[in-house]
Structures are given as C-alpha cells and as structure tokens.
Amino acid sequence: MRIFETHTHLDFPHFDKDREQLIKKCFKSGIEYMINIGVDEKTCNASIKLAEKFDNIFASVGFHPHDATDYNAEFIHEKALHSKVIAIGEIGLDYYRNLSPKDIQKKVFEQQIQIAMELDLPIIVHDRDAHEDCYGILDGNNAVNVVFHCFSGDEIFAQKIINKGWFISFTGTITYKNSNMENIIRLVPEDKFFIETDSPYLSPHPCRGKRNSPLNLQYVIEKISETRGVTPNKIAELSYGNACEFFGLPK
Numbered sequence: 071m072r073i074f075e076t077h078t079h080l081d082f083p084h085f086d087k088d089r090e091q092l093i094k095k096c097f098k099s100g101i102e103y104m105i106n107i108g109v110d111e112k113t114c115n116a117s118i119k120l121a122e123k124f125d126n127i128f129a130s131v132g133f134h135p136h137d138a139t140d141y142n143a144e145f146i147h148e149k150a151l152h153s154k155v156i157a158i159g160e161i162g163l164d165y166y167r168n169l170s171p172k173d174i175q176k177k178v179f180e181q182q183i184q185i186a187m188e189l190d191l192p193i194i195v196h197d198r199d200a201h202e203d204c205y206g207i208l209d210g211n212n213a214v215n216v217v218f219h220c221f222s223g224d225e226i227f228a229q230k231i232i233n234k235g236w237f238i239s240f241t242g243t244i245t246y247k248n249s250n251m252e253n254i255i256r257l258v259p260e261d262k263f264f265i266e267t268d269s270p271y272l273s274p275h276p277c278r279g280k281r282n283s284p285l286n287l288q289y290v291i292e293k294i295s296e297t298r299g300v301t302p303n304k305i306a307e308l309s310y311g312n313a314c315e316f317f318g319l320p321k
C-alpha cells in the first residue's frame with residue numbers, strides 16, 4: 071500500500087520531542103510522500119527546512135486566514151520559487167473563528183490565489199463556514215488546481231466543487247460519529263479526492279484527544295473504504311495517484 075499524506079504540520083512544537091523518529095517511522099509504514107503546510111512566515115520557513123532535510127517531504131507556503139493581518143506578499147513570492155515548494159496554502163477564509171477581519175481575509179486570499187496562478191502552483195484551501203465566499207473568490211480569479219482541505223460543506227457544495235474539476239480532501243473528521251460525510255464520500259468521483267491528517271490536529275476515532283500523526287491515515291483510508299465498498303488498498307492507491315497528479319509529483 072502506497073500512502074500520500076497531503077497535509078501535515080510536522081514542524082509544530084507538538085513534534086519537538088520525536089520529530090525525526092516519527093518521520094522515519096512514517097516512511098517505513100508505507101507513506102511515500104508528505105506535504106508539510108505553512109500557515110505564516112515562521113511555519114513556511116520551517117516547512118521548507120523539513121523539505122530540504124527529507125527527500126520525500128515537500129512544502130507548501132501561504133498565510134492562513136487566522137494570520138491574514140501579517141500577510142507579506144514578497145515573502146510568499148520568494149518562498150514559492152523554492153524547488154521543494156509545490157503548492158500555495160493553506161490559504162482561505164475562516165468565518166468560524168474570524169481571527170482576522172473578513173475584508174482582510176478576502177484580500178489576502180485573493181492575492182495568494184493570484185501568486186499561485188502566476189507560478190502555476192496548486193492551491194490548498196482552508197474553508198471554515200465560508201463556502202460561498204471561498205468558491206466565489208476562487209472562481210472569480212479563474213483558479214484551476216484547487217483542493218478544499220478538510221472538506222466541511224454539504225453535498226450540494228461538494229458537487230459544485232467537483233463540477234469545477236476541483237478536489238476534495240478528507241481528514242480524520244470523517245470517522246466521527248456525527249460527521250455525516252458518508253454521502254459525500256460516496257459522491258466524489260474516484261479521480262477527485264485525496265486524504266490527509268492535518269496532524270497534530272483532528273485525530274481520527276479512536277485516537278481522539280491524542281496528538282494526531284500521519285500514521286493515523288489508516289483510519290481515514292478505512293472509513294472511505296467501508297463507505298465506498300472497495301478495499302483499503304484501492305483507496306490508498308487512488309488517493310496516492312490523485313495527489314501525485316495534483317501536486318505534480320512522479321507516481
């Protein structure tokens with residue numbers, strides 16, 4: 071089984087005690103690629119550093135909506151040119167916590183979409199309670215390669231994303247009893263989804279309350295496999311192939 075971890079934050083302090091051992095364990099467990107996601111200047115730099123150290127870790131750079139007020143366009147422009155940076159993200163809108171004013175979130179999201187388009191990089195979207203605005207800004211800027219990370223919309227919104235040719239990414243939240251994601255897991259075409267942990271956050275059932283890690287991708291794979299009625303191996307392979315296509319990495 072080949073596994074692609076498309077969204078993790080291994081640079082976060084939660085991993086300070088065992089980062090290198092954990093990364094080695096991940097690569098031994100069947101994980102072939104991992105993307106470490108930046109959310110601000112510090113974590114973008116740390117993501118690139120990790121990617122420089124490990125051949126099969128790649129980085130994405132972006133300012134999270136929470137950090138939109140600190141946005142530095144020059145920084146993103148410069149870092150996005152690094153050879154191990156393969157996406158812009160996570161960027162988007164978060165109207166649940168609204169840690170930055172909405173108008174700034176929107177402006178910063180749009181500017182980063184334009185950088186991604188200019189450099190022909192895929193876009194990793196963080197969308198919390200902001201489905202229509204996220205969609206509108208992406209569509210308005212003719213964004214092509216887009217994934218909604220940790221998808222949280224309903225079936226109608228999922229269909230809108232699929233109709234655009236964009237991707238849906240599933241985290242461990244799909245394993246929660248009240249997640250109601252089964253219909254979306256069934257609806258997404260087999261070439262339009264992939265998987266992630268968003269570790270150290272969002273530990274899947276039965277690991278809730280503990281630190282999450284890429285090793286827990288097996289629970290995400292199992293849930294999709296049960297719901298779609300195909301083998302875990304097939305789900306891992308589909309997700310792996312789709313992510314390779316999306317991020318432009320060799321299969």
Ligand SMILES: [Zn+2]
Binds near residue numbers: 077079160268
């Ligand atoms: Zn994240």
